[in-house]
Amino acid sequence: MKFSHKAQYLLFGMGSRRKLLYLPGGKLLDALNLETLHSWDVETEKIDPAEYQVMLSTRQGRQVRILENEEGLWLEQDGTREILSRGRSVKLPRFEGNTHAAWLRALHSELLVNITPFGPVPNLWVYPRPWYRDAAMMLMCLRHTGNLALVEAWTLGLHKLTDRNNAGMAEADNLGQILYMLSLFDARKHPLIEEVLKAIPNYREAEHITGLTDGSAHPVYQTKWLKFGLESLGFDTPYKIPTVYDSYSSLFWMGYRKEHVAGKRFSRQAMELFPYLSWAEAHFHDEAPPELLGELLPPLTREGQASEAEYWRLKEFAAVGIIPDSEEYLKFSLPHTWHAAEIFLYLIEKNQSK
The missing domain is CATH 1.50.10 (Glycosyltransferase)
Incomplete structure (x- = not known):
């Protein structure tokens, strides 16, 4: 048996933070109850798990970024930054010097x-x-x-x-x-x-x-x-x-x-x-x-x-x-x-x- 990997999504919510899920096509959901929190009319998107972020361009010309860092989980759009979940801070080493x-x-x-x-x-x-x-x-x-x-x-x-x-x-x-x-x-x-x-x-x-x-x-x-x-x-x-x-x-x-x-x-x-x-x-x-x-x-x-x-x-x-x-x-x-x-x-x- 060869497993065919067709699903793609990015989970957010490190540690004690609220668990969220980004689904390609412009949906941000609660990862547990599947409530839709935000949706966008996406023209282009980049899902970047190594930087804990998703970057979107909408058909209306908006630039959107969902990102997670050591201090919290954030939504950036229309020139503003909104906290989606803070929880306890985490440490995110860059692993500099490692090939992977x-x-x-x-x-x-x-x-x-x-x-x-x-x-x-x-x-x-x-x-x-x-x-x-x-x-x-x-x-x-x-x-x-x-x-x-x-x-x-x-x-x-x-x-x-x-x-x-x-x-x-x-x-x-x-x-x-x-x-x-x-x-x-x-x-x-x-x-x-x-x-x-x-x-x-x-x-x-x-x-x-x-x-x-x-x-x-x-x-x-x-x-x-x-x-x-x-x-x-x-x-x-x-x-x-x-x-x-x-x-x-x-x-x-x-x-x-x-x-x-x-x-x-x-x-x-x-x-x-x-x-x-x-x-x-x-x-x-x-x-x-x-x-x-x-x-x-x-x-x-x-x-x-x-x-x-x-x-x-x-x-x-x-x-x-x-x-x-x-x-x-x-x-x-x-x-x-x-x-x-x-x-x-x-x-x-x-x-x-x-």
Whole structure:
């Protein structure tokens, strides 16, 4: 299967700001309730995700710009500037010196617009709740850009050992992800840390942990996350990564790369549906990007046919022309933050290693 990217729109509303959506042809909508806020009779338009803006010329000769910066979300027209949403200020580094600076800025925006009042989510439309795995990868990016304050309240408010978003399962990798996220705020005395430490024996097998992640046992991946979380907090870790094949081992590129047993790689279908898997794998093996980074046509990232995504929510988006009304599109979420995070972190590390 080859996913055909026909939708184009730009999301605004980084961090705590109101979520807005620009639809080509001159419509600015509320991204959640789809209320039309502004519309223009467009002659020309330029959607520029790397500069967080849309520039329009109308048939009546008006010049319009919708833009987002560190201080807010703005509408400029008729010589005036109107604030559309302010919220908490954000930091927007330019990534000067990186070959893919424009891509990094646009990916950073896709991460920031998916921070909701309920926390950092994989996609603001089909995932109403945060997932610890995706959130941990998002926070890894926010640490690089100085935006952890945007998710501090959510992180310090965590009180469950696992998110139980995946068919209600208690996923073993969540333990390490919790520890890592709390370490970013130096929260060594957070009550959930003690609960994680007490829960580890429930997953322990010999000198590692094992359990379910995405419905299967992934002891290498799960133990890597646990060790990483413990070490991020400065705790001793007696656990050893098992010497067994684990298809998810290569998803953890942040360390322990030598503790890996080679085996079957992710398929081309996985690349189309779950591209974050292939990006993480390429990062782990120090390989070329699994996708070409060409023209910046937002949304840049995706996930398809995920078992727990609430795709029924997309029907109203198709009804107003935001996405094509097709079975294919109604099973994809665009953008997707794990995909955005994996590309972002790959490009950051590759630039640093030059």
